[in-house]
Amino acid sequence: MTTSTKAPENLLKKLRSGHRYVITSHINPDGDAVGSSLGLIRILRAIGKGAVVWSRDEPPKLYRSLAGSERIHIGTEPPSGFPDSFDGVIVLECPTLDRCGLEEQLGDLPVINIDHHLGNEHYGVVNWIDTAAPSLGEMIYRLSQGLMVNLDQETATALYLTLVTDTGGFRFANSSPAAFDAASALVAEGAHPEQVAQWLYESQPESAVRLLGEMLKTLEIHDGRVATALVTQEMFESAGASSSDTEGLIDHPRSIAGVDAVALIRQVDDDQFKVSLRSRGDIDVEKLARKKGGGGHRNAAGYLAEGPIDELRQTVVAELQDTLS
Ligand SMILES: [Mn+2]
Structure with missing residues (x-):
């Protein structure tokens, strides 16, 4: 009923x-x-x-x-x-x-x-x-x-x-x-x-699947619980992809067993990046995103940040690990 x-x-x-x-x-x-x-x-x-x-x-x-x-x-x-x-x-x-x-x-x-x-x-x-x-x-x-x-x-x-x-x-x-x-x-x-x-x-453009392939090459798992991946302008070019092809990319690192928090760092301009965050259960990534001037929901949030990309990745990993502890 x-x-x-x-x-x-x-x-x-x-x-x-x-x-x-x-x-x-x-x-x-x-x-x-x-x-x-x-x-x-x-x-x-x-x-x-x-x-x-x-x-x-x-x-x-x-x-x-x-x-x-x-x-x-x-x-x-x-x-x-x-x-x-x-x-x-x-x-x-x-x-x-x-x-x-x-x-x-x-x-x-x-x-x-x-x-x-x-x-x-x-x-x-x-x-x-x-x-x-x-x-x-x-x-x-x-x-x-x-x-x-x-x-x-x-x-x-x-x-x-x-x-x-x-x-x-x-x-x-x-x-x-x-x-x-x-x-x-x-x-x-x-x-x-x-x-x-x-x-x-089952209606993805080929470019989206190729971009996924590029992204997965950059996948890193940090201490088992945090995953990060990158999408750069170079990758967009080699996959023939555009920003609409990034929909759902972050679900792939999130699907890994044991991973509780994910960041996908996507280049939007030369030195500008969109950081998308996902988490499981009680792990609140919205708070972190809000601190950075972004927002979202507890388990799905994002914000804009400056590069360089490797430094940005290190910072995001440290902050997500803080959120988990
Ligand atoms: Mn609805």
């Missing part, structure tokens, strides 16, 4: 009362942001509403196979007819309004806030926050039930993808009964798990 709550009545009422909506989500959109937006737009259309998905940043290539991704309005320039021909802005996945990167542009339109993050600031005229939801897309699935919309295959696929990306392929602690219930229902509605898995895990 699941204990997921239904979409609240005031939200359903609010959505039914308008004619046209902007749907937006956070900067650097992830699978949950993109899949939830593209699922929601189809659900709104099914009840006769017009809508536009507006994203400040371009979604990763990974999600281009989702239906409607080519019609996402990208950038800070408003979509045509905005704001006069819209009745509201639906903000997904943003604990604070500024996370959408468009807070200056949104003007006075009423905001509908749907989120599953801790610490959401309830900035909307309607707020539906469920921190137990495995993905925002799972909440959108419940919203579709509240609106009594039967999902088509494309909508089911978009929402299913949010479950896969936010639960790390049903591996993370949020892989709850609600996640499996929604996944089951969405697959019954036509989502294809093997197709989504292929998009997410």
Whole structure:
């Protein structure tokens, strides 16, 4: 039995009362942001509403196979007819309004806030926050039930993808009964798990795999528990890769048995480097990143630093070892 709550009545009422909506989500959109937006737009259309998905940043290539991704309005320039021909802005996945990167542009339109993050600031005229939801897309699935919309295959696929990306392929602690219930229902509605898995895990450009090969040559393990690796501009060139090919690279050193903290040092300019940190369990790398002017979450954080790269690596190793002790 699941204990997921239904979409609240005031939200359903609010959505039914308008004619046209902007749907937006956070900067650097992830699978949950993109899949939830593209699922929601189809659900709104099914009840006769017009809508536009507006994203400040371009979604990763990974999600281009989702239906409607080519019609996402990208950038800070408003979509045509905005704001006069819209009745509201639906903000997904943003604990604070500024996370959408468009807070200056949104003007006075009423905001509908749907989120599953801790610490959401309830900035909307309607707020539906469920921190137990495995993905925002799972909440959108419940919203579709509240609106009594039967999902088509494309909508089911978009929402299913949010479950896969936010639960790390049903591996993370949020892989709850609600996640499996929604996944089951969405697959019954036509989502294809093997197709989504292929998009997410088996559609890498050759350059990304070659860059991984280059990175692994630089892998070092320090006292068994800290791993570091480098990605330099030279490596980008020899792999024919660009910065979008670095997505997920850090997961490889992190997957080594016994390694509790990882740093990937990536060259962004001659003497400028992005340090990405990962850790397991209670090991807090966010604190270290924040001290360096960056940020993130307890187990995934990052910051910018100056070279030279070998000195930087030594410093990072010492600091991660400090964090572990
Ligand atoms: Mn999410």
